[in-house]
Amino acid sequence: MAEPVRVTMWAGPRGLWRIDSISAFRGESLPGAERLEVIEGATGPVGGGAWALVGFSSNARYTNEEEKARLAALRPELGRADSTRGALIPIRKTAAWWELAQDTRRAIMQETSRHITIGMEYMPAIARRLLHSRDLGEPFDFLTWFEYAPGDSGAFEELVGRLRSTEEWAYVDREVDIRLTRDGVRG
């Protein structure tokens, strides 16, 4: 388990990823921008862009030991050469979700909605990273990040669609879907 890292998702004229689309799945969208840079470890605000979202990597909040071992065996690395497609999906959950105790949140998230299990079905094709934002007073609670090869785009749409049809997603009140391509231009 690595130490927590603060990550800034910076949208503006430069960045490794080209922004192909920004669409609101639920609630308000985000302004348009050309490119996106993932900035690791900046301790303060990063200005000069269209927008910036901040989150931190942390310890897993729901995963049990069995799931953790399976994830460790399956989980792909980020930054694979052929994973040129990306998605940044910032998500906010309702106040009602955060009022639930740990056991109820776990029950909805995994025992009912199978969130962890569904994610593992798409590994190693689809790599993912979860950043936490709520505790920073950010507009979203989570920044979810995905990387995959163009040939796995269909599988990615299926994964996203399955998660959005779960009971857990009834607690999502804002979700923006940003699709990206690592086109080698940098900008």
Add this chain to the structure above:
Amino acid sequence: MAEPVRVTMWAGPRGLWRIDSISAFRGESLPGAERLEVIEGATGPVGGGAWALVGFSSNARYTNEEEKARLAALRPELGRADSTRGALIPIRKTAAWWELAQDTRRAIMQETSRHITIGMEYMPAIARRLLHSRDLGEPFDFLTWFEYAPGDSGAFEELVGRLRSTEEWAYVDREVDIRLTRDGVRG
């Protein structure tokens, strides 16, 4: 459940609380200072003091629905007029703790060590607040805060002693114990 709040524990020449003692229970201590101020909601660093520790209030990470309901019924408010004694106890846990999955951490913390249950035994005499620091890259993982009346000092020592003798405390590798009095001077 309130929104997360960022809190700065600022030690320096001014502040509502007089610092009576700073002692290292485990690992390195903190520099001496005269007074302590609890600053709510500052978004950036607060300078000019001997030291400052930052944490955020957040949703409960381990409490189940039954414990949550019992806590809601028992939990005293902070800032009671007769609670003039305070304690700030910053704690860091080992890398081994953070590598454990959620179910194992819960089992050690509550099923074995009875942390939540022990805390409730001392309510409403002893009020407490938990702030999370690890995800901010701070030197401690948690800032624990306590308030109680002078007549409950013995009970407070007992509470702290019982927690330190649990299995959970084997995972604590740094702990500083700062005792405070709200003396009406402000400084």
